[in-house]
Amino acid sequence: MDFNYSNEQMALQETLQRFIARDYGFEQRRELARSTLGFSAGAWAQYASLGLLSLPFPEEYGGLGGNGVDIMLVMELAGRGLLLEPYLSSVVMGGGLIRAAAAEPLKRSMLPRIGAGELKLALACYEAGGRYDLSHVACTAVYRGGGWRLSGEKTVVLDAPSADYLLVSARSSGEVGDSNGISLFLVAREAPGVSLSAYPTQSGGRAADVGLEDVALDANALIGVVDGGLSPVEWAVDQGIAGLCAEAVGIIAALNEATLTYLKTRKQFGVPIGKFQALQHRMADMLIAAEQARSMAVIAAVAADAEDARERRRAISGAKAYIGQAARLVGQQAVQLHGAMGVVDELIVSHYFKRLTMIDLSLGNTDFHLERFSNAP
Amino acid sequence: MDLKFTPDQEAFRAQVRAFIEAELPADIRARSRLGKRMQKDDMTRWQKILDRHGWGAVMWPQRFGGSGWDVVQQHIFEEERADIGAPPQNAFSLRMLGPVLMTFANAAQQEYFLPRIIAGEDWWCQGYSEPGSGSDLASLRTSAVRQGDHYLVNGQKTWNTLGQYADWIFCLVRTSSEGRPQQGISFLLIDMKSPGITVRPITMLDGEHEINEIWFDNVRVPLQNLVGEENKGWTYAKFLLTHERTNNAGIGFCKRALKKLKEIAAEQLSNGRPLLDDPRFRDRIAQVELELMALEITNLRVLSAVANESRTLGPEVSVLKIKGSEIQQMLAELQMQALGPDALPYLREGLGMDWVPDPLLARHYPPYAPPLSGQYFNLRKTTIYAGSTEIQKNIISQQILGL
Numbered sequence: 001m002d003f004n005y006s007n008e009q010m011a012l013q014e015t016l017q018r019f020i021a022r023d024y025g026f027e028q029r030r031e032l033a034r035s036t037l038g039f040s041a042g043a044w045a046q047y048a049s050l051g052l053l054s055l056p057f058p059e060e061y062g063g064l065g066g067n068g069v070d071i072m073l074v075m076e077l078a079g080r081g082l083l084l085e086p087y088l089s090s091v092v093m094g095g096g097l098i099r100a101a102a103a104e105p106l107k108r109s110m111l112p113r114i115g116a117g118e119l120k121l122a123l124a125c126y127e128a129g130g131r132y133d134l135s136h137v138a139c140t141a142v143y144r145g146g147g148w149r150l151s152g153e154k155t156v157v158l159d160a161p162s163a164d165y166l167l168v169s170a171r172s173s174g175e176v177g178d179s180n181g182i183s184l185f186l187v188a189r190e191a192p193g194v195s196l197s198a199y200p201t202q203s204g205g206r207a208a209d210v211g212l213e214d215v216a217l218d219a220n221a222l223i224g225v226v227d228g229g230l231s232p233v234e235w236a237v238d239q240g241i242a243g244l245c246a247e248a249v250g251i252i253a254a255l256n257e258a259t260l261t262y263l264k265t266r267k268q269f270g271v272p273i274g275k276f277q278a279l280q281h282r283m284a285d286m287l288i289a290a291e292q293a294r295s296m297a298v299i300a301a302v303a304a305d306a307e308d309a310r311e312r313r314r315a316i317s318g319a320k321a322y323i324g325q326a327a328r329l330v331g332q333q334a335v336q337l338h339g340a341m342g343v344v345d346e347l348i349v350s351h352y353f354k355r356l357t358m359i360d361l362s363l364g365n366t367d368f369h370l371e372r373f374s375n376a377p
Numbered sequence: 378m379d380l381k382f383t384p385d386q387e388a389f390r391a392q393v394r395a396f397i398e399a400e401l402p403a404d405i406r407a408r409s410r411l412g413k414r415m416q417k418d419d420m421t422r423w424q425k426i427l428d429r430h431g432w433g434a435v436m437w438p439q440r441f442g443g444s445g446w447d448v449v450q451q452h453i454f455e456e457e458r459a460d461i462g463a464p465p466q467n468a469f470s471l472r473m474l475g476p477v478l479m480t481f482a483n484a485a486q487q488e489y490f491l492p493r494i495i496a497g498e499d500w501w502c503q504g505y506s507e508p509g510s511g512s513d514l515a516s517l518r519t520s521a522v523r524q525g526d527h528y529l530v531n532g533q534k535t536w537n538t539l540g541q542y543a544d545w546i547f548c549l550v551r552t553s554s555e556g557r558p559q560q561g562i563s564f565l566l567i568d569m570k571s572p573g574i575t576v577r578p579i580t581m582l583d584g585e586h587e588i589n590e591i592w593f594d595n596v597r598v599p600l601q602n603l604v605g606e607e608n609k610g611w612t613y614a615k616f617l618l619t620h621e622r623t624n625n626a627g628i629g630f631c632k633r634a635l636k637k638l639k640e641i642a643a644e645q646l647s648n649g650r651p652l653l654d655d656p657r658f659r660d661r662i663a664q665v666e667l668e669l670m671a672l673e674i675t676n677l678r679v680l681s682a683v684a685n686e687s688r689t690l691g692p693e694v695s696v697l698k699i700k701g702s703e704i705q706q707m708l709a710e711l712q713m714q715a716l717g718p719d720a721l722p723y724l725r726e727g728l729g730m731d732w733v734p735d736p737l738l739a740r741h742y743p744p745y746a747p748p749l750s751g752q753y754f755n756l757r758k759t760t761i762y763a764g765s766t767e768i769q770k771n772i773i774s775q776q777i778l779g780l
Contacts, residue, residue, distance in 0.1 A: 001386065001449050002379045003681050009378075069378045260778055280774035287773060288696050295674035296667070302380045322667040371656075374663035 003298075005073065013073055015050055019043075020081035026348050032084055033204035037162060039084035044117050053091050054115025057099055061111035068304035071239070072246040072297060079250025082351055084204055086120055086159035088247075093240040094121025097167055101184065101224035101232035122163035122189075123240075124154035124210050125233050130176075132364040134169070134233055137182050139212060141170035143226075148217040150185060150193075153209065158362070160208040161198040163189050168212065169233050172226055184229035186221045187212070203358040204351070231309065238316045241363050242304040245297040245319045248327045248359045252290045255334040255352045259283065262338055279337060286330045293326035314376045317369040324359075324366030331356040380674070386449060393457045400426050401463045407730065409462035412748035414585075414728040417500065417542040420464045424497035427466070433495035434471055441479050441487065442495050448680035452628070459629030460636070468624060469538070470494040470501040474547050476620045477564070477613050481605040490566070502540040504548035504567070504591065505614070507533060512768050514549070515558040515611060519593060521550035521565060523600070528552075528565065530573075530596040536762070540576055540589040543569045553608050564610035566602040573597075581758075583751035584725055621763050622694040626676045626701035631669050634708040638662060641715045641745065652715055661714075665707040672700045692776035695769035702759035702766065713753040719743070720750045 005013065024043065032040050047053050055070055057063025064070075071092055078087060095114045098107060098121070113119040130136025139152025150170050160166060166187045174181025187194060193215035198208040224232055263274030263283060273279055296319040303315035331353040335342035338349050345351075360366055382390070405419045427433045435454050437443020446454065458465075475494060478487055493499045510517040519532025530550060540546065546567050553561030567574075573596040578586045605613055642653040642662065652658050679693050713720045719742050726732045727747025734742055760766045774780045 001382055001677065001681070003678050004685070005378060260780075263780060274774075274778075274780040277771075277774075280778070280780050281767070281770040283778055283780065284770040284773040287777065288699060291675050291678075291696055292668070292671040292700065295671040295678060298378065298380065298674055298678075299670060302378070318663075318667050318670060321663075322671060370660060370663055373667070374656075374659045 005069075009070060009073055012050075012052075012070070013077065016052070016074065016077045019046060019050070020077060020083070024081045024083065026082075026351075029082055029084065029204075029351075033200070038200065038204070038206040039086065039162070043083070044085050047085065047087070048115065048117030051115075052087070053095075053117050054111070056091065056096060057111045057115060061099070061107055062115050063111065068239075068242055068301040069298075071243055071304070072301035075243040075246035076250035076253075076297070079247035079355070080254045082204070082251075082348070082355060086122070086162060086205075088240055088243045089122045089159035090114060090120040090163070092243045093123045093236045094163075094165075094167055096239045097121075097123065097184070097223065097232055097236040098186075100235055101229075102186075103220070103223075106186070106220070106223070119165070120159070120163045121165050121167060122157050122160040123233075123236060124157040124160065124166045124168045124187075125237065126155050126157075127153065128155050132368045133177070134237060135177055135179050135182065135230055137169050137171045138176045139168065139170045141172045141183050141185065143172070147219055148185060148221060150187065150212045150215040150217060152212050154212070155209050156207050157210050158201075158205065158207045160189070160196060160210055161206045165189060166194070166210060167223065167236075168210075169229055170212075174227075179230050181227045182229040182233070183226050184223040184232065185217055186223055187215060187217065191215055191217075201358060203355040234313070235309070237363055238312055239304055241316050241320050241369075242297075242300040244359050244363060245293075245300040245316075245323050248323050248356055249290070249294050249297040251352050251356050251359075252286075252293055252327060252330045255330055255349065255356075256283075256286050256290050258349055258352075259286065259334045259337050262341070266339075273337075282333055282337060286333055289326040289329050293323045293330075296322045296326075310376060314373060317364070317372040317376075320364060321366050321369040321373055324369070327356040327360060328366075382449070382453075386453065389450060390453045390457060393454050394461070396430060396432075397457055397461045397463050400430070401461060402426075404730070405464060406462045409464065411730075411745055412752065413730055415464055417539070420467060421497045421500070423464050424466055428496050433497070434475065436472065437475055437479065437491075437495075441475075441491050448677070448684055452677060452680075455629035456632060457629075459633040462633075465630075467494075467500060467539075468621070469503050469547075470499065472624050473503065473617045473621050474501050477547070477604065477617050480616065481564075481613050485601070486566070486604065499544045500539075500542045502537050502543035502546050502569075504534040504537060504546045506536045508535055512765060514614070515562065517549055517551060517558075517562065519548065519550050521552050521563060521598065523552075524597075526600055528598045528600065528603070530565070530567065530593045530598055532593050534591045534593075535579075535589075537576075537589045537591050538587060538762075540569075540591055541578065541586065545569055546591065547604075549610055549614055552610075559611040561608055562610040562614065563607050564604040564613045565598055566604060567593075567596065567598050568602075571596045571598065581755060583755040584723070585728075585751065585755070587755070616689075618764060619690045619692075619694055622698040622769075626672060626697040627705055628669070628673050628676055628701070631701070631704050631708060632673075634705070634712070635662075635666055635669060637745075638708055638712050638715065641712055641743075644743065645715050645717065647717075658711075658715070661711055665704060665711065668700065668704050668707070672697070672704060675700070692772050695764075695772045695777075698763060699760075699766050699769045705759050706753075706756050709749075709753040709756045713749045716746055716749055719746050722746075723750070 054063040055066040059065045098110050142149045168185045168187050172183040193213040195211040196208040201207050266273050300316050300319035303312050306312040335353050342349050434443040435446050439445035507517050521528040521530045548565045550565050552563040573594040575592040577590045579588045643651050645652040724747050
């Protein structure tokens with residue numbers, strides 16, 4: 001039982017903090033969100049040189065051998081800085097999935113390039129009508145003539161527009177909703193038959209619906225074993241959820257700081273509004289929610305490395321469900337306590353609030369994860 | 378950062394568990410398991426058993442006769458104790474008064490009182506609240522006037538938990554009416570056998586006698602029973618409250634209560650199926666379980682930060698107190714709700730061990746049912762005592778947030 005960060009972790013934290021303070025101000029971020037790419041290519045290169053993009057990969061693939069706590073630390077700051085780069089999609093989930101399930105040659109060729117910032121990935125694992133159910137896969141994968149043919153549609157694929165490759169879950173056997181019969185494929189975004197309907201997200205990122213029309217793939221585009229793709233996808237999504245939990249905790253802390261400052265400076269009736277007990281107690285509730293949410297993010301970060309899938313899933317779902325509710329409380333109340341200033345675009349508060357809200361709706365919302373937690377006693 | 382217990386800590390847990398399993402008297406364990414009424418004798422017997430093993434004060438440093446355990450060891454002990462069903466130790470003696478004496482009392486007081494607490498010889502109760510001084514504790518009026526070699530104490534204290542058993546009471550008294558109210562308070566140790574003390578029971582909403590009123594009518598208290606300096610009592614009082622609130626998190630108690638709740642919900646039927654399978658009820662359990670999972674880590678984070686920084690506990694314990702007390706209440710409420718209509722019977726005799734329900738009643742009324750509604754009612758106190766939730770939020774606002 002130890003709640004301290006190592007010296008390396010503290011150094012990493014400090015470096016990233018400095019980068020955000022210097023190169024990722026709120027105004028810059030707003031411009032990036034409006035740009036065509038939707039994030040900063042320069043920042044991505046910086047992350048590569050800081051080692052962030054290879055952080056979770058084993059050393060034999062040019063990585064730093066980081067664990068769930070390292071990712072928590074990065075994602076917490078990604079939350080605080082409202083970073084737009086596809087770190088979670090490309091490194092945590094995409095790269096994570098390659099590391100966990102791909103064959104050796106693919107790992108050797110891809111992981112160092114992801115780490116160097118040369119290659120970006122996106123995880124295409126949800127479909128229309130399935131909400132957050134990863135086994136709701138109708139997209140088909142047929143083996144023919146020594147290769148695979150993929151057809152179907154994947155929805156709201158985060159960071160797909162900038163990705164070089166998509167990791168696609170497709171049904172190689174069985175029916176929609178079956179746990180077995182799902183296989184994973186590495187698909188070049190520019191491959192013939194792949195079409196993207198791209199859009200910005202509510203919180204400034206980019207996503208796309210992806211159409212796959214008889215996309216022809218080599219046999220070695222298959223990641224892992226035929227029909228056995230669900231459990232690695234679940235693993236990758238759980239890594240992503242742990243990351244989102246940490247991101248939310250970073251935002252919650254930042255929102256609480258901003259709100260506290262506002263309570264101390266905004267005057268009405270001749271006094272700072274923080275002198276009113278109704279507002280003080282609200283702020284106290286937000287502080288308590290932040291502490292509890294942080295504890296849950298720690299639980300999720302540690303569980304992300306757990307060997308046992310049931311243990312991992314239960315803890316991570318619990319954390320996501322809890323943090324979803326804490327984030328809702330803090331986000332809504334931060335807006336409320338800022339009064340009309342809380343509902344304008346020019347203050348960071350509304351951007352934090354929108355990101356928190358979208359985090360809840362990503363990779364399974366509170367209701368989804370509460371059910372998953374409560375079904376696994 | 379690591380949430381796993383070390384092999385040493387796991388070995389320690391096994392040792393604690395083995396000891397409690399072996400030494401906890403069977404009758405106490407049975408009462409605790411069924412939520413029956415605990416007696417002073419149960420707590421004192423257990424305290425003496427712990428003392429014989431050198432574990433009489435697990436939260437005290439060794440130089441005062443404690444076990445000198447770190448926060449994780451204390452956490453493990455509490456968890457195992459509650460899980461097996463050993464009684465809690467007297468918090469007034471061990472968690473509240475003990476730290477005050479160790480920090481502020483003179484050597485003679487420490488040498489006399491501390492060993493007696495560990496040995497289970499003295500039962501202490503707390504003399505803080507008064508009829509006119511609840512949340513506004515510093516307005517207290519019970520007076521202590523110097524007369525030669527003693528103080529003459531007059532006034533009334535109230536809400537004295539288990540004061541009916543007490544050998545001693547630690548009291549906040551007014552020794553000066555000058556300056557701010559906080560500046561005229563002193564911390565006195567009073568022998569409950571002193572002439573002029575009257576204890577009257579207060580019946581709580583669950584029908585039980587847990588709290589009391591205590592009157593002081595010209596009670597003579599030797600000057601050497603003053604702790605620290607005269608008129609500095611408010612500092613000691615706040616120090617004590619901080620310690621009191623840490624334990625208010627009650628993680629071990631809540632973990633046991635959650636386990637019990639799941640057992641009850643698995644046994645109770647709703648439409649012929651276990652209540653535990655009812656998604657609505659199960660979600661309510663899940664919500665409180667999540668709060669508890671988070672609080673366990675928050676609690677350990679706070680305690681280990683305090684240990685790392687070699688400082689004393691601060692206002693962050695208010696966070697633990699608020700959440701811990703709410704979780705206890707939620708668990709008690711769900712245990713009661715799980716009973717459905719069987720929560721209605723009020724059977725005081727059911728709190729005793731030798732009670733046998735009427736055969737007709739026994740057909741549906743389970744043995745764990747009698748205390749549950751009363752416990753729900755009783756535990757409404759947790760968000761009121763030791764500084765109400767609203768006072769805790771004031772503390773957070775002022776001392777953590779600086780509002």
